[in-house]
Amino acid sequence: MKPRARHSSLALVRLLLAEARPYWLPISGKFLVNFLSTPLALLTPLPLKVIVDSVIGAQPLPWFVGILVPESVTRSAFGLLVLAAGMYLLIACLNQLQALGSYALYTFTGEGLVLSLRKRLLEHAQRLSLSFHDSRGTADSLYRIHDDAPSIQWVIMDGLIPVVSSGLMFTAMAVVIGRINVELAVIALVVSPFVVMLGHVYDRRMGAHYSRVKELESGVLRVLQEIFASIRLVQAFAREEHETTRFSERSREGMQARIRLSVAEGIVILATNLAIAGGTALVLFVGARGVQAGRLSLGELLVVIAYLAQLYGPLQTVTTQFTHIQSSLASARRVFEFLNETPEVVERADARPLRRAAGAIEFCHVSFAYRSAHPVLSGISLTIDPGTHVGISGVTGAGKSTLLYLLLRFYDPTGGCVLLDNVDLRDYKLADLRSQFAIVHQEPILLWTSVAENIAYGRPGATEREIVEAAKAADAHDFIRRLPEGYRTQVGERGVTLSGGERQRISIARAFLRNAPILVLDEPTSAVDANTEAEITEALERLARGRTSVTIAHRLSTLKYCDVRVTIENGGLQVVT
Numbered sequence: 216m217k218p219r220a221r222h223s224s225l226a227l228v229r230l231l232l233a234e235a236r237p238y239w240l241p242i243s244g245k246f247l248v249n250f251l252s253t254p255l256a257l258l259t260p261l262p263l264k265v266i267v268d269s270v271i272g273a274q275p276l277p278w279f280v281g282i283l284v285p286e287s288v289t290r291s292a293f294g295l296l297v298l299a300a301g302m303y304l305l306i307a308c309l310n311q312l313q314a315l316g317s318y319a320l321y322t323f324t325g326e327g328l329v330l331s332l333r334k335r336l337l338e339h340a341q342r343l344s345l346s347f348h349d350s351r352g353t354a355d356s357l358y359r360i361h362d363d364a365p366s367i368q369w370v371i372m373d374g375l376i377p378v379v380s381s382g383l384m385f386t387a388m389a390v391v392i393g394r395i396n397v398e399l400a401v402i403a404l405v406v407s408p409f410v411v412m413l414g415h416v417y418d419r420r421m422g423a424h425y426s427r428v429k430e431l432e433s434g435v436l437r438v439l440q441e442i443f444a445s446i447r448l449v450q451a452f453a454r455e456e457h458e459t460t461r462f463s464e465r466s467r468e469g470m471q472a473r474i475r476l477s478v479a480e481g482i483v484i485l486a487t488n489l490a491i492a493g494g495t496a497l498v499l500f501v502g503a504r505g506v507q508a509g510r511l512s513l514g515e516l517l518v519v520i521a522y523l524a525q526l527y528g529p530l531q532t533v534t535t536q537f538t539h540i541q542s543s544l545a546s547a548r549r550v551f552e553f554l555n556e557t558p559e560v561v562e563r564a565d566a567r568p569l570r571r572a573a574g575a576i577e578f579c580h581v582s583f584a585y586r587s588a589h590p591v592l593s594g595i596s597l598t599i600d601p602g603t604h605v606g607i608s609g610v611t612g613a614g615k616s617t618l619l620y621l622l623l624r625f626y627d628p629t630g631g632c633v634l635l636d637n638v639d640l641r642d643y644k645l646a647d648l649r650s651q652f653a654i655v656h657q658e659p660i661l662l663w664t665s666v667a668e669n670i671a672y673g674r675p676g677a678t679e680r681e682i683v684e685a686a687k688a689a690d691a692h693d694f695i696r697r698l699p700e701g702y703r704t705q706v707g708e709r710g711v712t713l714s715g716g717e718r719q720r721i722s723i724a725r726a727f728l729r730n731a732p733i734l735v736l737d738e739p740t741s742a743v744d745a746n747t748e749a750e751i752t753e754a755l756e757r758l759a760r761g762r763t764s765v766t767i768a769h770r771l772s773t774l775k776y777c778d779v780r781v782t783i784e785n786g787g788l789q790v791v792t
Contacts, residue, residue: 258306357436364550367547438458487531568643571651581618595787733762735765
C-alpha cells in the first residue's frame with residue numbers, strides 16, 4: 216500500500232483545478248459574472264453623489280454621466296433628482312440579475328464538480344484491494360466520498376472565485392479612491408498588509424487542526440455504522456446505553472475540536488474587523504478635515520466612505536475564506552490521500568482478454584500471508600481438470616476461503632502462481648477473469664432492491680423469462696410467487712425480509728443466471744437446517760453440472776457430489792479422495 220502523501224495548500228488547489236478541468240467553461244462563466252459585481256459596485260454610490268453634489272449642491276455631473284444625459288435634464292434640479300432615482304433603480308436591477316446569474320452558475324457547476332469527484336472516488340474505492348478495505352473499514356471511505364468530496368466545490372466555487380473576485384474588487388476600489396484623494400487611499404490601504412499576514416499565519420498554524428477534525432468526524436461515522444450494522448446484537452445484549460455513551464464520547468471529541476477552531480476563527484475575524492474599523496475611523500477623520508479645509512467636497516467624502524465599505528468588504532471576504540478554505544483543504548487533502556492509495560492487485564498494461572474459460576485450474580506451489588510473519592498457505596499445489604467438482608474441507612482458519620480469494624484474484628499469492636487454462640491469473644484482464652466465476656457465499660449477499668434485480672445482478676441485461684427460469688432451477692420460484700409483489704418485492708437491507716434459506720436460493724438463482732464456466736461455493740449450506748440443506752444441495756448439484764466447481768464446506772454431506780475432496784491443515788493441502 217502506497218504511503219500517504221502530504222500536499223501543500225497550493226498543491227491541493229492545483230490538484231482540485233485539474234479535477235475541475237471538464238467544468239472550465241461554466242467556471243469561467245461564473246468568474247465573469249462575479250467580475251460584473253465590480254463595475255456595479257463602483258456605480259452604486261453614484262446616485263448619492265449626484266443628489267448631494269448636483270441636486271442639493273451646485274457641482275457639475277460626473278463627466279461620464281454628463282455626456283450620456285440630455286442637456287434638458289441637467290438644467291433642472293427635479294430632472295437631476297429623477298435621473299438619480301432612475302440610476303438607482305437600474306443599478307439595483309443589474310445587481311439582482313448579476314446575483315441570479317451567479318447563483319445559477321454556482322449551483323450547476325458546484326453540483327457537477329461534486330458529483331464527478333464522488334464518482335471518481337467510488338470507482339477508485341471499488342478498484343482498491345480487499346486488504347485496504349479490511350484494514351480501514353468502510354466508514355472512512357464513505358466519509359471521504361460523501362463528506363470530503365464537496366471540498367472541490369468549497370475551494371473553487373466558495374473560495375477561489377470569491378477570493379479572486381475580491382482581489383479585483385479591492386484593486387478597483389483602491390484605484391477609484393486614489394483618483395478622488397490619494398491621501399485617503401493610502402490611509403485606507405494601510406490595514407491590508409496586516410490582514411494578509413494574519414491569514415498567512417492562520418493558514419500555517421491551523422491546517423493540521425482541521426485535518427484532525429475530519430478524522431474525528433470520520434470516527435463518529437464509524438461508530439454509527441457499527442451500531443446499526445450490529446443492531447440485533449446490540450438489542451440482544453441490551454447494550455443500547457453503552458453504544459449511546461460510546462457515540463457521545465467520540466462525538467464530544469469532535470465537538471471540542473470544532474469549538475477550538477471556531478474560537479481561533481473568531482479571533483482572526485475579530486482582529487480583521489478591528490483593523491478595518493481603525494482604518495475607517497482614520498479615513499473619516501482625515502476626510503472630514505479635508506472637507507473643512509475645502510480640499511474635498513461632501514459628495515466626494517460620501518462616495519469615498521461608500522467605496523471604503525466596498526474596499527474593506529473584499530478584505531473581510533478573504534479573511535473569512537482563509538478560515539473556511541482551511542477546512543475545505545483538509546477535506547481535499549483526505550480526498551487525494553485516498554486517490555493516492557494504489558491497489559495491491561493491479562491489472563497489467565498488456566493483460567490479455569478472456570471470453571470463456573475451459574475451466575482448468577492449477578495452484579502451483581502457492582503460498583500466501585496476510586501478514587508476513589503469519590503465513591496462511593504454504594506450498595499449495597492442486598490441479599483441477601475442466602468440469603471437475605472439488606470439495607475443500609478443514610478447520611476454521613485453515614485457509615479454505617483464502618484459497619478461493621486467490622482463485623478470484625482478490626489477492627495475489629506471495630509465492631507461486633495460480634493458473635487458469637494454463638495462463639497465470641495475473642496475465643488476464645481483471646474484469647474478464649472475474650466474469651468466469653459464479654459465486655455462492657456462506658452469508659448470502661443481497662441488495663436492498665427487488666428479488667428480480669438481485670437475481671439479475673450478475674447479468675443486468677437478463678430478460679424476465681431468463682430470471683424466472685434461473686429461479687426455477689434454484690427451487691426459488693415457488694416462494695418468490697408467494698411474496699407480496701412476487702419478483703418485484705423489495706428484500707430490505709441485506710435481504711432481511713427473507714429467511715436464510717430463501718436468501719440462499721436467490722443467491723443460487725443468481726449463479727444459475729450468471730452461467731459462468733466456474734462455480735465457487737463458500738460454505739453454501741452452513742447457515743440452514745438439515746431439510747433446507749438437502750434442498751439447496753440438490754440445487755447446487757444441478758448448478759455444478761457441466762462446470763468446474765470448487766466447494767468449501769464443513770459438512771461432508773455438502774461435498775457428496777464432489778469428484779475430488781481435499782483438506783487444508785497447517786497451511787498445507789492433502790487429497791482425501
